[in-house]
Amino acid sequence: MSAAAAARDRAKRRLGRLERPALAGVLVREIINFSSYWRSTTFSSTVEPTIYLLAFGFGFGSLVSEVGGLRYVEFVGTGTVATAVLFASVFPAMFGTFVKYQFQHTYDAILAAPVDTEELVTGEVLWISIRTSVYGCSPLLVAMVFGLDPSWGMLVVPLIAFTAGFGWACLGVLISALLKSIDNFGYVTSSVITPLFLVAGTFFPIDQLPEWAQIAAQANPLYHCVELVRHAVFGWEGLTDLAHYGALLVFGLVTWRIAIWAMTRKLID
């Protein structure tokens, strides 16, 4: 072999990181599998937030007519988008990841192919984020039936849902990588996910809460998602919204890297 050919060979040898064919492989697997379970996933991802929307909308809506300058149906209709985003991302990521590595050993098969853990996690999370960007919009459609006026800003909601969903999905992967048994998921759901989901300005505004809770809410990514969705629908607030979006990006970036680290530790001995 000539020196040049040897050098070329050497250069080809170490394949790069986050390669498109590897991500495509992981995504194609998910898309083909989705054809067999889309009904149940779509059902739980859209019906559950709709029930919240109806329950709070009718329940509180009869008591409170206006919240933070919005009609209650407008307030809760936009807030429930965040709920839908959370449900469509963190739970499939938690349970799906755990089932795939623990019970179905799917990840062993994928990692035996030219796919690294980084690509595996990224592909899985991207797929959940894409789904979330669709499911996240369902409460808006339901709220429109009950009197929410359509607006151009709603077209940005899928992007917000995608970005927030990416972070939540990464958090879900991280949780499933850290927990040893699927029975422990209940602890995380009750102690982490539920408070995050309630103290985000989804069903009631956070400025009624004690000061410490208001400060804590600033650290809740779901709060930033709620604010962005409301502003997208009812009017942007410039730099504030950039900051909200920045918070979602940071959330996604940080959880992404930690999820990859935790899954590598879990999957590679």
Next chain:
Amino acid sequence: MPSHSVPTNAIQLRGAVKRYGAITAVDGLDLDVPEGTCVGLLGPNGAGKSTTMKLLTAQAIADEGEIEVLGYELPGESKQARAECGVVPQLDNLDTTLTVQQNLVVFSYLYRIPRPKRGAAVERALETANLTDRRDTKVDELSGGMRRRLLIARALVHRPRLLLLDEPTVGLDPQVRQELWALIDALRSEGVSILMSTHYIEEAQRLAESVTIMSHGKAVATGPPAQLIAEHAGHEAIEVYGPPPRLAEAEAEARAAGLHTRRTGTSVAVLGMNATNGRDAPEGERRPSNLEDVFVLLTGEEIA
């Protein structure tokens, strides 16, 4: 200039060590799989076979030693090696809600087969595994043997140069096992290099040109099955049947004659018989020595 750097070993391990806490699963293993041959990795459960398999796909990272797969150094170049390798896992990890064909299509993407060749690759894999009529059947509805054939087909979809088989026939009935042997034998004759871990002696004896016997993470013997038997187990063994007291007696007689024995459930096998040492051996049925005898003689353990 002719190429001299083409590796002659599809797999080469030198002093590979893998520890899990206090346990050393692979303990200084040397292993060669010459290109185009089938090598059997033989040993009881816990000998380190599965860990060795994981080292070869970088799903476990060795603590010490050098590992080369298809000329690529692991773990740094493992992704490239994996691209040219097929892996048949011990645990069935097919997507059970998908059809046979869908499972193969997924792997045609994961193994980066270019778009124009994907269809043909999937067809070829279906044919190899004799599953063409079952293409639209969901994996859930396949028999155990068909699922195993699909696992092999999935590993072959990208025409790998090297096939890693981890206990390919474990848990299958004898007829299905023979079917799979025929399939593996056909691949070997096509020039695919194969490393196969197994604890079925007959499997290794039939399919492998060379066998490495593992015990406690080490290779205790390596060579063609017939040669290992001749070297370590002599020509024949004597099987002594009878009630437990008779078996104990036979063991004592054999020991007195300086011969090794092993208990095989209902009998005692007196090992290592040849022309010169049989005179004081207990009476019994003579049979040819096998790899299992070699294993027992070398390690003092039963293999399965």
